[in-house]
Amino acid sequence: MDRKASVALAVSAAAVLLIAGILLGLVSSAPAQKAPNAPTQPSDVPAPKAPDAPAQPSGPSTQKADAPAAKAADATALPPGYVGAETCKACHAEAYDKFARTRMGRLFLHQARNAQEASGCENCHGPGQAHVEAGGGKGKGGLITFAKNDPTPIDQRNKVCLSCHTKRGRIFWQGSSHESRDVTCTNCHKVMEDISPKNQLAKVDELDTCGACHLQKRAQQMRSSHMPLREGKMRCTSCHDPHGTTTESLLREASLNQSCFTCHAEKRGPFLWQHPPVVESCTNCHDPHGSNHDNMLKIAQPRLCQQCHIETQHPTKPYGRDTGSLKFVLGSSCTNCHSNIHGSNHPAGFAFTR
Numbered sequence: 436m437d438r439k440a441s442v443a444l445a446v447s448a449a450a451v452l453l454i455a456g457i458l459l460g461l462v463s464s465a466p467a468q469k470a471p472n473a474p475t476q477p478s479d480v481p482a483p484k485a486p487d488a489p490a491q492p493s494g495p496s497t498q499k500a501d502a503p504a505a506k507a508a509d510a511t512a513l514p515p516g517y518v519g520a521e522t523c524k525a526c527h528a529e530a531y532d533k534f535a536r537t538r539m540g541r542l543f544l545h546q547a548r549n550a551q552e553a554s555g556c557e558n559c560h561g562p563g564q565a566h567v568e569a570g571g572g573k574g575k576g577g578l579i580t581f582a583k584n585d586p587t588p589i590d591q592r593n594k595v596c597l598s599c600h601t602k603r604g605r606i607f608w609q610g611s612s613h614e615s616r617d618v619t620c621t622n623c624h625k626v627m628e629d630i631s632p633k634n635q636l637a638k639v640d641e642l643d644t645c646g647a648c649h650l651q652k653r654a655q656q657m658r659s660s661h662m663p664l665r666e667g668k669m670r671c672t673s674c675h676d677p678h679g680t681t682t683e684s685l686l687r688e689a690s691l692n693q694s695c696f697t698c699h700a701e702k703r704g705p706f707l708w709q710h711p712p713v714v715e716s717c718t719n720c721h722d723p724h725g726s727n728h729d730n731m732l733k734i735a736q737p738r739l740c741q742q743c744h745i746e747t748q749h750p751t752k753p754y755g756r757d758t759g760s761l762k763f764v765l766g767s768s769c770t771n772c773h774s775n776i777h778g779s780n781h782p783a784g785f786a787f788t789r
Contacts, residue, residue: 513554516562520544520555523563526571531556533628537635551599559595559626581621589617596620604678611679622648623677641671655725662723662731674723692717706778708785712743713777740769 513519520543524531534540534556547553557563559579566576573580579587579595593614597605608614623644625637631644638644642664646653656664663669671677674694675685688694695717696703702713712719720739721731728735734742770776773787781789 514550514562516564517554517557518563518567520557522567523556527556530627534626537626537629539626539635581619589619593620604676604680607676607679607681609679612685613677614679640667645671645677652724655722658725658727660727660729660731661725695723702777704778706780707782708779708787710776710778710787736768736770744769 520531535544542548543552543555543558547555551558559581561577561579563576563578566578569575579585579592581587581592585592593608597608621637623637624635626635630636631639636644638647642653642656646656655661664671672687674687676687677685680686682689684691686694688697692714702717704714717723718733720733722733723731726732732739775781775784775787775789779785779787779789783789
């Protein structure tokens with residue numbers, strides 16, 4: 436019994452020593468108390484001035500931070516002779532409001548990316564200080580008005596547009612058929628207001644814009660068989676590039692047939708039996724701008740075929756009443772039998788019948 440009591444007493448003593456050690460450790464690890472604040476100096480004694488910090492060299496991060504501010508300052512600074520778009524707005528408020536709603540207006544007037552765009556109206560019309568000092572009015576100050584009666588040379592007017600619009604197909608503008616005929620950019624485009632959904636055209640769509648000069652081609656679109664321009668599935672620029680190309684008729688592709696093959700790929704070939712007129716040019720038989728005959732053929736069948744194929748193995752009288760013509764020119768169409776007229780890959784398809 437005495438042995439059990441002594442063991443219990445030893446365990447209790449060990450526990451007491453362990454708790455005491457933990458408490459001493461916590462006390463020693465506690466932070467020292469903060470020293471009391473030093474007495475403040477009298478108000479009549481000036482406090483010593485801290486030495487100026489040495490100037491920090493401008494590192495890459497500082498230059499990056501200053502870059503947007505410098506860019507904004509350069510964009511808003513006007514060169515000599517320029518008065519700013521707000522000055523133009525004072526007299527031309529209606530034109531200013533229309534221009535501000537266009538894509539170009541939103542960029543020039545509100546989100547200019549450089550000093551040229553920040554000049555706003557004067558970016559295209561030229562410096563306006565002389566115009567303002569002259570009291571305004573038409574023909575004063577030497578501004579470029581882009582009007583039909585503007586005495587500014589056409590190449591100088593186009594140069595204003597080409598100073599910004601230099602990419603894509605416009606590199607072929609010099610020497611193109613439109614440039615050589617003194618066509619101005621403003622004949623097809625209207626910058627001061629939105630008339631078309633895209634490209635700021637002078638008319639509602641490309642068909643009306645191009646049709647202002649190409650009257651015959653626009654009239655052909657009204658024929659019964661035509662390309663789907665009126666339906667909005669194609670545009671004039673699907674085949675042509677009005678800003679200039681290296682091909683004839685301002686075609687986008689290398690040749691006329693290549694332009695047709697971009698959509699009519701099944702007619703491309705090569706075929707085992709080639710039809711020579713097809714290889715030469717699609718326009719030997721078709722009028723791509725519109726026709727009153729099926730499949731935009733230039734002439735109704737069989738007259739079209741009989742321009743090359745004379746009577747040989749069977750009668751080919753157009754609209755003939757004899758037995759032979761009625762038998763072989765059924766329905767006045769050669770393609771009733773010669774169905775694969777664009778070419779055939781059949782070993783026996785020399786006559787394009789299969």
